[in-house]
Amino acid sequence: MKILITSIWPINKFSIGGTERYIIDLSTALKKSGHNVHVLMLSGENNFINEVEYLPIEITGISKLDEYSIKESFFKEFNQKNLDAFSNLIQEHIDSNNYDIVHINSLLQVGVKTNALKVVTVHTNPFEFDQNWGKGSFQEIAKVIADKYSHNILFCAPSMYYAKQYKEAFKTVVKYIPHAINPQRLITSLSKAECLKKYGIKDGFNILVPSRLELEQKRQDLGLKSIIRAKTKLPKNTQVIFTGLDDQYGANIDFLNDLAKQANIPCYFIKFTDMSEAYNITDIVLLPSRSESFGYAALESLTKNLKTILSDIPSFKEIAIGNNYAFISKQTVIGFAEKLIEAVRCKTQSENSQKFQHWQNRYSLGQWVKRYLNFYTNISES
Numbered sequence: 001m002k003i004l005i006t007s008i009w010p011i012n013k014f015s016i017g018g019t020e021r022y023i024i025d026l027s028t029a030l031k032k033s034g035h036n037v038h039v040l041m042l043s044g045e046n047n048f049i050n051e052v053e054y055l056p057i058e059i060t061g062i063s064k065l066d067e068y069s070i071k072e073s074f075f076k077e078f079n080q081k082n083l084d085a086f087s088n089l090i091q092e093h094i095d096s097n098n099y100d101i102v103h104i105n106s107l108l109q110v111g112v113k114t115n116a117l118k119v120v121t122v123h124t125n126p127f128e129f130d131q132n133w134g135k136g137s138f139q140e141i142a143k144v145i146a147d148k149y150s151h152n153i154l155f156c157a158p159s160m161y162y163a164k165q166y167k168e169a170f171k172t173v174v175k176y177i178p179h180a181i182n183p184q185r186l187i188t189s190l191s192k193a194e195c196l197k198k199y200g201i202k203d204g205f206n207i208l209v210p211s212r213l214e215l216e217q218k219r220q221d222l223g224l225k226s227i228i229r230a231k232t233k234l235p236k237n238t239q240v241i242f243t244g245l246d247d248q249y250g251a252n253i254d255f256l257n258d259l260a261k262q263a264n265i266p267c268y269f270i271k272f273t274d275m276s277e278a279y280n281i282t283d284i285v286l287l288p289s290r291s292e293s294f295g296y297a298a299l300e301s302l303t304k305n306l307k308t309i310l311s312d313i314p315s316f317k318e319i320a321i322g323n324n325y326a327f328i329s330k331q332t333v334i335g336f337a338e339k340l341i342e343a344v345r346c347k348t349q350s351e352n353s354q355k356f357q358h359w360q361n362r363y364s365l366g367q368w369v370k371r372y373l374n375f376y377t378n379i380s381e382s
Contacts, residue, residue, distance in 0.1 A: 001035045001376065002101075003037045003100065004103065005023055006040045006041075006102070006103070006109060006112075007019070007105055008066060008067055008070070008108065009042075009066050010066060011054055012044065012047055014274070019123050021296060024049055025181070025368075028052060029365050029366075029368065029369035030369060030373075031050065033369055033373065037052050039052060041057065042057055042065035042090075043062070043066065044056045044064075059089070070086075070108065074086045074089075075108075075133060083144060086108055086109070087111030087112045087113075090112050096115045099114075101117050102118050103120075104118065105121050106124075107120070107141055110144075110145060119155075119156065119375070120153050120155050120156075121156050121157070122156070122157045122174070123293050125159075125291055125293040126169075127217070128291060131217060142166075145172075146169070146171040150170055154175065155170060155174040158177060158179045159176070159293060159294055160318055161314035161315060162315070163175065178363065179294050181363050181365070186279060186303060186304055192280055195277045198277065199270050201241065201268055201281065204238065204239045204266070205237050205239070206241055206283050207227060207238060208285050209240065209241065209243070209286050209288075210243045210301070211289065213252050213253065214244075217289060218289050218290075219289060219290050219311070220242060221256065222288045223336060225259070226286075226337040227265060227286070228263040229337040231263065231265065233344070235344065241270060241281075243270060243272055243278060275300065279301065279304045282301075284306070284308075284309065284340065286308075287308065287309065288311050288331065289316070295316050299319055302320070302325055305348065306325060308327065309329055309343055310327065310328055311328075311331050311336075312329060312330055322358060322359040322362070324355060324356065327342060
């Protein structure tokens with residue numbers, strides 16, 4: 001099969017964001033399965049990753065396009081007219097006669113017309129969509145999909161909970177296909193001491209908060225307040241490491257830093273070039289998100305056998321099923337503080353346990369690519 005995968009983000013081999021890693025893993029797995037795969041990005045540089053070619057679209061006057069900058073350029077008003085205009089712009093760069101499948105990874109491109117069979121993986125849940133594109137925007141795009149596109153596209157989603165929500169909103173079938181992970185990319189050749197030295201981190205008991213530093217969705221402020229509340233029950237050398245330091249989050253860094261200083265808790269804000277190095281220095285991972293369409297950081301952390309404290313949102317609870325290292329908390333300061341103390345006291349079990357292997361197999365790349373290939377095949381035969 002010839003497959004074109006689209007990305008709203010620029011991608012290179014150092015990309016660590018969830019959707020970018022998803023596209024890299026999927027395109028690599030499809031390529032290894034003997035299929036011809038290309039990735040079309042809105043911007044970035046032409047490059048090869050694991051023998052898959054990544055091709056940028058050149059749009060005059062715009063040097064970089066991603067989910068952060070698209071709104072200013074194309075969606076100052078979120079409506080069907082602008083959705084169609086944006087989809088038409090992307091469509092000009094897709095020769096769909098060259099492909100059997102065009103696999104789209106953003107609802108913003110849902111209106112792209114193609115002669116090839118079209119798949120859309122929905123990476124953004126209703127809360128995130130309204131947050132990014134304006135209140136009521138998800139309802140708007142769901143109505144457009146139900147009215148115009150529901151019979152021309154097959155949708156899939158990585159969360160069973162959201163797949164059901166999208167099915168109701170889009171008035172069409174939405175396939176549940178959970179994401180997968182390549183455990184090899186979580187392994188670093190550096191020792192813990194070398195990782196600490198590389199990023200200028202003192203040795204200590206490290207709580208990692210590996211999320212984009214966007215407080216409304218990811219709730220790092222809630223996580224930090226819970227660490228402050230539990231401070232007397234945590235190791236004396238406890239320190240917090242925040243990641244996801246995109247340029248627009250400077251004010252959030254200042255806010256969290258001030259909060260930590262008042263409580264005399266050492267904090268680091270680090271842009272890791274390789275998340276395997278972040279996990280290598282970590283004792284506990286804290287993910288207090290208000291919402292996640294899936295939860296790559298949770299999957300990565302649990303794959304590394306790290307004690308992981310997760311908010312009680314549907315997608316996290318789905319990932320956590322069957323894993324001994326997951327601690328589910330209510331979304332309160334007290335709730336996370338109690339789980340932090342419980343995790344510190346809990347002794348880790350053998351990583352070779354049968355239960356862990358069963359959990360890990362659920363997210364294997366081999367199973368994942370089979371699900372997608374079956375999905376593509378069922379589309380072609382329908």
